[in-house]
Amino acid sequence: MANLASVLSTIDANIDASKGRLVELLRIPSVSTDPAYTKECERAAGWLVAALEGLGYFAESRATPGHPIVVGHAKAKRPDAPHVLFYGHYDVQPADPLELWETSPFDPHVRRGKDGEEIVARGASDDKGQLMTFVEACRAYEANGGLPCNVTFLFEGEEETGSPSLPGFLAKHRQELSEPSLALVCDTSMWNAKTPAITVMLRGLAHEEVVLTAASHDLHSGMFGGPIVNPIHVLSKIIGNLHDAEGRVTLPGFYEGVPEIPADVAAQWRGLDFDETAFLSALGLTTVAGERGRGALEQIWARPTCEVNGVYGGYMGKGTKTVLPAKAGAKFSFRLVGTQDPEKVLESLRAFVRARLPADVKAEFSSHGASGALSLPFSSPELSRARAALAEEWGVDAALVGCGGSIPIVGAFKETLGMDALMIGFALDDDRIHSPNEKYSLTSFHKGARSWARVLAALAG
Structure with a gap:
């Protein structure tokens, strides 16, 4: 040699x-x-x-x-x-x-x-x-x-x-x-x-789109608002329930396969010259969100996430339109770590949504790819x-x-x-x-x- x-x-x-x-x-x-x-x-x-x-x-x-x-x-x-x-x-x-x-x-x-x-x-x-x-x-x-x-x-x-x-x-x-x-x-x-x-x-990645449907068509909010279920309200509550007060994802089984970083590696990360304040300031922000007690680097590199990448429903144009929408949808993405199973995560999301549907609201799911x-x-x-x-x-x-x-x-x-x-x-x-x-x-x-x-x-x- x-x-x-x-x-x-x-x-x-x-x-x-x-x-x-x-x-x-x-x-x-x-x-x-x-x-x-x-x-x-x-x-x-x-x-x-x-x-x-x-x-x-x-x-x-x-x-x-x-x-x-x-x-x-x-x-x-x-x-x-x-x-x-x-x-x-x-x-x-x-x-x-x-x-x-x-x-x-x-x-x-x-x-x-x-x-x-x-x-x-x-x-x-x-x-x-x-x-x-x-x-x-x-x-x-x-x-x-x-x-x-x-x-x-x-x-x-x-x-x-x-x-x-x-x-x-x-x-x-x-x-x-x-x-x-x-x-x-x-x-x-x-x-x-x-x-x-x-x-x-x-990190791995999984995508899912959820569409909720209630009435057969869009309705006048003055004539029908109140007794008619609004799918945007339902979807908003579901999204709001996806994280607890500590910033953790509430989907059952979500953290299965998520490892803790070894102590020596965690110490090395803390020793890196990463300026969290400057990182946030460059984005016009001041405070680390997400899981409480986890720093920005750890969250980006080693923690899983549940994010909403888009929400739609009702009138989206300029000005106002007093409409009670028949449909509302959201696009979700999950960043995965460790041995998290992408399909299990998506199925947990589907079950989470179904369990929170009131009468007369149906859910459709579309997967857009997943990898561990x-x-x-x-x-x-x-x-x-x-x-x-x-x-x-x-x-x-x-x-x-x-x-x-x-x-x-x-x-x-x-x-x-x-x-x-x-x-x-x-x-x-x-x-x-x-x-x-x-x-x-x-x-x-x-x-x-x-x-x-x-x-x-x-x-x-």
């Missing part, structure tokens, strides 16, 4: 060439949502195939119903080396509005930012710069005797459009892609410019090794963070390939992804490559 110190020295010595390769990839306008850029997506996939082949790896651009997916395989020298899958995406968001860019979005340029030099281009942070940190770490290993781990590369071209081709692709190539025991996902962020982070929790939460066990040896490797590079412990949203690819890896994911990225919160003047810190790029080199060595033991 290559000597780690030599690998890191090679990354340092060749950083300018590495930046040059990143610039080449950034120049390709691989916008996945616009059919006008189909050939450019194919060109980006071909560029990555050539990059992997140039390192001596097997690589192919494989057709899908949408844009190609690049698959590559690299063998370690050790016969007993662990096998990992590295995921990234080469597609990017549209650059519009073009007039807000300092320079052409596909003509990368370097400028001085508050955290040092940064490269500005569409896709610089999301996800080409991130993807290339891993490729450049592999390049340095190949210059020093070879990789410490077997690596399967998976680069898709439709992440920015919801990865429509990916589930079928994973199912079709399950045997080939399930050989690795762990996925490495780079499409995440650092805690701040000097503190790396490993995302260990992703995902987490990497805090006791995972791979997590411990990766965290130690990042601490060696950055000089501080990596923050173990949660993500309030979902990353569909991680769920697909778990569901289809039976594989946990180690989510390590080097983006910063102010990288302006999806916006004009997207940028990527060149420190993140350089130290990201060094970090991956250390992580691969740590995973190999």
Whole structure:
């Protein structure tokens, strides 16, 4: 196996060439949502195939119903080396509005930012710069005797459009892609410019729409108001009963499978430089809502929610209309954690609503998708090794963070390939992804490559 110190020295010595390769990839306008850029997506996939082949790896651009997916395989020298899958995406968001860019979005340029030099281009942070940190770490290993781990590369071209081709692709190539025991996902962020982070929790998501119907049609509120049940009143009471005075969700069984965060992790979160007051102030607010006694970070990362995302019924136009509506509806979403069962949560909501319906009111339910939460066990040896490797590079412990949203690819890896994911990225919160003047810190790029080199060595033991 290559000597780690030599690998890191090679990354340092060749950083300018590495930046040059990143610039080449950034120049390709691989916008996945616009059919006008189909050939450019194919060109980006071909560029990555050539990059992997140039390192001596097997690589192919494989057709899908949408844009190609690049698959590559690299063998370690050790016969007993662990096998990992590295995921990234080469597609990017549209650059519009073009007039807000300092320079052409596909003509990368370097400028001085508050955290040092940064490269500005569409896709610089999301996800080409991130993807290339891993490729450049592999390049340095190949210059020093070879990789410490077997690596399967998976680069898709439709992440920015919801990865429509990916589930079928994973199912079709399950045997080939399930050989690795762990996925490495780079499409995440650092805690701040000097503190790396490993995302260990992703909340699940469930959607339900509820429509209540009473009278056969809308009625004049003066002629019928009083003796006729108003479905908006019924719905309002139901919504009001969904949380208790402590901010907890009142659905029976809702907290089944919700774990408490380990004490050491909770202490680490309290020690992060998260300014709750500033977080709220930026939104024009002053007070943490939700579950009493739970801080904002804990609620976003590790607690489940029941939210009402929309309510409708009656007259919604300008002015007034004295109508007693026949129908009222609401759209609900649930963010889930731990082992909460999405279907059980939705069924609990339906039972909760039905139990509160007065005579003459009927309920209809429409589900709009559900997926469970995902987490990497805090006791995972791979997590411990990766965290130690990042601490060696950055000089501080990596923050173990949660993500309030979902990353569909991680769920697909778990569901289809039976594989946990180690989510390590080097983006910063102010990288302006999806916006004009997207940028990527060149420190993140350089130290990201060094970090991956250390992580691969740590995973190999």
